[in-house]
Amino acid sequence: xxxxxxxxxxxxxxxxxxxxxxxxxxxxxxxxxxxxxxxxxxxxxxxxxxxxxxxxxxxxxxxxxxxxxxxxxxxxxxxxxxxxxxxxxxxxxxxxxxxxxxxxxxxxxxxxxxxxxxxxxxxxxxxxxxxxxxxxxxxxxxxxxxxxxxxxxxxxxxxxxxxxxxxxxxxxxxxxxxxxxxxxxxxxxxxxxxxxxxxxxxxxxxxxxxxxxxxxxxxxxxxxxxxxxxxxxxxxxxxxxxxxxxxxxxxxxxxxxxxxxxxxxxxxxxxxxxxxxxxxxxxxxxxxxxxxxxxxxxxxxxxxxxxxxxxxxxxxxxxxxxxxxxxxxxxxxxxxxxxxxxxxxxxxxxxxxxxxxxxxxxxxxxxxxxxxxxxxxxxxxxxxxxxxxxxxxxxxxxxxxxxxxxxxxxxxxxxxxxxxxxxxxxxxxxxxxxxxxxxxxxxxxxxxxxxxxxxxxxxxxxxxxxxxxxxxxxxxxxxxxxxxxxxxxxxxxxxxxxxxxxxxxxxxxxxxxxxxxxxxxxxxxxxxxxxxxxxxxxxxxxxxxxxxxxxxxxxxxxxxxxxxxxxxxxxxxxxxxxxxxxxxxxxxxxxxxxxxxxxxxxxxxxxxxxxxxxxxxxxxxxxxxxxxxxxxxxxxxxxxxxxxxxxxxxxxxxxxxxxxxxxxxxxxxxxxxxxxxxxxxxxxxxxxxxxx
Ligand code: DGJ
Numbered sequence: 304x305x306x307x308x309x310x311x312x313x314x315x316x317x318x319x320x321x322x323x324x325x326x327x328x329x330x331x332x333x334x335x336x337x338x339x340x341x342x343x344x345x346x347x348x349x350x351x352x353x354x355x356x357x358x359x360x361x362x363x364x365x366x367x368x369x370x371x372x373x374x375x376x377x378x379x380x381x382x383x384x385x386x387x388x389x390x391x392x393x394x395x396x397x398x399x400x401x402x403x404x405x406x407x408x409x410x411x412x413x414x415x416x417x418x419x420x421x422x423x424x425x426x427x428x429x430x431x432x433x434x435x436x437x438x439x440x441x442x443x444x445x446x447x448x449x450x451x452x453x454x455x456x457x458x459x460x461x462x463x464x465x466x467x468x469x470x471x472x473x474x475x476x477x478x479x480x481x482x483x484x485x486x487x488x489x490x491x492x493x494x495x496x497x498x499x500x501x502x503x504x505x506x507x508x509x510x511x512x513x514x515x516x517x518x519x520x521x522x523x524x525x526x527x528x529x530x531x532x533x534x535x536x537x538x539x540x541x542x543x544x545x546x547x548x549x550x551x552x553x554x555x556x557x558x559x560x561x562x563x564x565x566x567x568x569x570x571x572x573x574x575x576x577x578x579x580x581x582x583x584x585x586x587x588x589x590x591x592x593x594x595x596x597x598x599x600x601x602x603x604x605x606x607x608x609x610x611x612x613x614x615x616x617x618x619x620x621x622x623x624x625x626x627x628x629x630x631x632x633x634x635x636x637x638x639x640x641x642x643x644x645x646x647x648x649x650x651x652x653x654x655x656x657x658x659x660x661x662x663x664x665x666x667x668x669x670x671x672x673x674x675x676x677x678x679x680x681x682x683x684x685x686x687x688x689x690x691x692x693x694x695x696x697x698x699x700x701x702x703x704x705x706x707x708x709x710x711x712x713x714x715x716x717x718x719x720x721x722x723x724x725x726x727x728x729x730x731x732x733x734x735x736x737x738x739x740x741x742x743x744x745x746x747x748x749x750x751x752x753x754x755x756x757x758x759x760x761x762x763x764x765x766x767x768x769x770x771x772x773x774x775x776x777x778x779x780x781x782x783x784x785x786x787x788x789x790x791x792x793x794x795x796x797x798x799x800x801x802x803x804x805x806x807x808x809x810x811x812x813x814x815x816x817x818x819x820x821x822x823x824x825x826x827x828x829x830x831x832x833x834x835x836x837x838x839x840x841x842x843x844x845x846x847x848x849x850x851x852x853x854x855x856x857x858x859x860x861x862x863x864x865x866x867x868x869x870x871x872x873x874x875x876x877x878x879x880x881x882x883x884x885x886x887x888x889x890x891x892x893x894x895x896x897x898x899x900x901x902x903x904x905x906x907x908x909x910x911x912x913x914x915x916x917x918x919x920x921x922x923x924x925x926x927x928x929x930x931x932x933x934x935x936x937x938x939x940x941x942x943x944x945x946x947x948x949x950x951x952x953x954x955x956x957x958x959x960x961x962x963x964x965x966x967x968x969x970x971x972x973x974x975x976x977x978x979x980x981x982x983x984x985x986x987x988x989x990x991x992x993x994x995x
Contacts (some may be wrong), residue, residue: 326357326377329388330403331422340506341454343419343514348382349409356380369560370394383408398556400494402536408528412741415524419516420493421537425503427510431481432503433474433546435808438467440796440829442777443808445891447481450511454504458518462498462730462747463659463693464778471499471781472812474549475513482545483886484936490542490549491515492812494562495535496783497751498522521733523744535783538562546811547936551883554814558881563785563817564762569880570769570790570816570847571651572869573603573721578797578823579853582609582618584633590644595854597648599862600869603721604645605653610634615664620727621688624660625667627708642718653721653769654712658705659754660728662690674701676746678734686728693728696753697746698737706760713765724788726774751783758787771819777805780813790817790847797823797851798830799842800987803890803903803920806846815907816880818846822865824856836861837952838920838987840868844950845905845918847880848872864953871949875993878916882907885936890922900928900979908937912967915944915994921979924986934974938967944994960992970994 327335333345334354347353357377365372375388387404401421407413430450434457435443443466448455457473459465471493478486491513493499498518505511515537526532538556542548558566574596580588584606593604612623612630629637638654645652661668661675663685668675675692677683685691694701713719735746761770772779772788776795785791791813794805802820809818820843826833836857843849850865857865872879890903901923908915919933938944945964948957958978965975979988 341504343422345416347414349411357386393560396556397552398538398540400536400538403534405532412525412527415526417519418534419514420534421515423513425511425513428477429479431476433481435470439775442794442805445808450503452505454502457501460498464774465496466780467778473501474546484545484547486545487543488546488549491539492782493537494782496781498747522747525742547886550811553812557814564789569876571602573605573849574601575605575607575851577607578851584609586634589641593644593648597650599865603651603653607655614666621690622662622664624657624662625665638716642716651720652718654719655723657725658708659694659726661692661694664690673736676732678732684731691728693730695735695737697735697749702753702757705757709761721769723771723773762787790819792819797821798827798832799834799839802842807890815846820846821849821851824852834987836864838989841989841991844872860953868950875916878907878909878914882909887933896923897925900931902931904933912939917992919977919990921988930976932974932976935970938971940968942967947993949991949993
């Protein structure tokens with residue numbers, strides 16, 4: 304962090320020195336790019352001029368308990384065009400945020416043609432870029448590549464979500480191939496849920512330049528006089544503890560600096576109805592599932608899609624989005640019967656909604672077809688179920704509708720403790736009936752500003768309802784929406800083996816209490832893979848634990864294992880959800896699999912370093928494979944730690960490591976031979992150890 308901290312402070316000092324100082328080093332503009340070559344800000348002034356040369360006018364400082372912020376007011380040398388540069392440095396976390404406020408008093412609107420959130424020079428060297436790429440059911444695959452001369456660009460053009468395909472977070476190793484726990488690594492996240500572009504440019508031999516911001520593609524922003532456009536924040540860090548150091552900085556920032564709603568609190572163990580019963584909701588089935596989750600020791604039941612609809616029933620994904628009324632054909636006694644049933648079982652109740660969406664087969668569409676995003680004179684492009692559209696969140700009436708739907712649910716049913724907020728469509732119809740014709744290119748941006756405004760209203764009134772951010776799985780795992788949500792759904796793929804990989808990549812930037820991880824069924828419906836219940840539990844237990852299956856289909860052994868898992872998880876929850884993550888062995892690490900077992904392992908350590916939990920998963924199973932020694936990290940070398948095996952497989956005794964003591968130095972340098980034996984034909988072995 305120090306290196307970048309110094310760099311930013313030096314730039315701030317340089318800008319403070321006098322009014323003649325140009326802002327180019329912090330914000331290269333078109334018309335003033337000099338040696339930096341690519342601009343971070345391009346505008347076309349009201350009179351058609353496209354050049355911009357910003358000079359510092361004034362610098363102010365904010366210094367409070369949490370952060371120091373430098374605010375530099377700049378002005379163009381010719382036009383009444385202003386940019387205020389913000390640099391916020393958090394005190395207890397090695398994260399810096401930058402963003403710009405853009406305004407003008409020109410005679411007519413100014414066109415913002417590119418408007419990044421931050422620019423940073425990076426040193427020359429053997430730089431490697433790591434970014435997360437993935438898709439529905441296969442999210443967050445770390446993609447690693449060497450940066451070469453030229454411009455590398457990572458973008459997302461979904462419109463509504465931005466964590467499927469390419470995500471808005473990257474790491475850059477300054478020391479060759481990135482390592483997990485060593486080496487200098489820069490990490491950055493653009494706090495935005497819409498289209499973005501992250502660029503690393505090496506346009507000459509002198510160095511690399513980093514830019515991140517909203518993707519200007521089809522998004523020229525038309526800025527009226529006196530209107531202030533605030534770019535999303537760019538958050539970045541620097542660590543000489545490798546990628547793990549970058550992750551831990553982001554996790555702490557999310558938890559303690561308000562980037563994750565209620566970030567420093569733990570989350571409940573839940574059962575979600577989706578993969579258990581899909582749209583086949585009945586009062587009887589829901590109450591039976593509540594009985595099950597309560598019997599396991601769970602704390603919350605979430606009724607997913609399928610509970611609503613009037614004239615149009617929600618029996619599949621092709622109808623009723625927008626008609627947020629309880630379907631009394633399925634739930635004759637309304638939500639009241641369900642919230643009461645939850646109360647009787649001492650668990651909480653949660654519900655699914657998809658507020659930004661509408662089906663053409665809905666009463667809402669019959670009443671307000673103009674509320675859907677649409678292109679003038681063109682046929683509608685329809686999404687999920689062949690009938691789904693996205694509501695026009697730029698329209699204040701639609702914002703009110705979305706707010707009122709949540710408000711109505713929570714006022715009528717104050718017992719609702721949890722909302723799963725889904726978003727299953729990208730913006731395919733790029734037109735708004737609300738925005739004026741000359742501001743249609745504001746759509747991609749104003750959509751998200753409207754969404755954020757609505758979420759702010761909801762949070763102001765309902766700060767304590769837990770809200771899950773879901774978008775066809777992990778499509779909205781980003782820091783743009785995180786301040787309004789308590790957690791996000793990591794993936795629709797609950798196959799425990801693939802989850803090890805998906806959760807691994809997701810943990811690069813997001814803390815474990817934000818990562819919703821559910822025990823799925825076996826054989827798993829999407830992949831057909833059979834995995835033991837212990838493995839499924841152990842994989843889900845490394846984040847926010849939940850389950851998503853039909854408990855009625857479980858065997859007695861599976862039920863008993865889940866009960867043990869829930870009990871142990873409750874005792875370890877604070878450590879897992881709020882501890883410091885150390886990734887030990889990557890599932891992506893290549894090994895000669897027949898000779899050596901493919902393994903993944905991670906651990907959490909508390910701040911005092913006197914309590915830790917270790918997860919180890921065997922991913923390949925061949926007879927007579929050699930075991931893998933796992934070296935631990937993050938412990939106090941001087942302390943002695945005693946191991947206790949947790950969530951022991953039903954019918955087995957804890958393994959030989961249980962009860963043994965080792966110094967932190969031994970565990971971190973020599974490591975442990977974790978028994979992930981395949982001798983007994985056990986596919987997908989796993990172990991959890993508590994260290995005290
Ligand atoms: C997509 C989500 O990712 C799933 O978990 C589920 O809620 C479905 N939508 C419901 O339609």
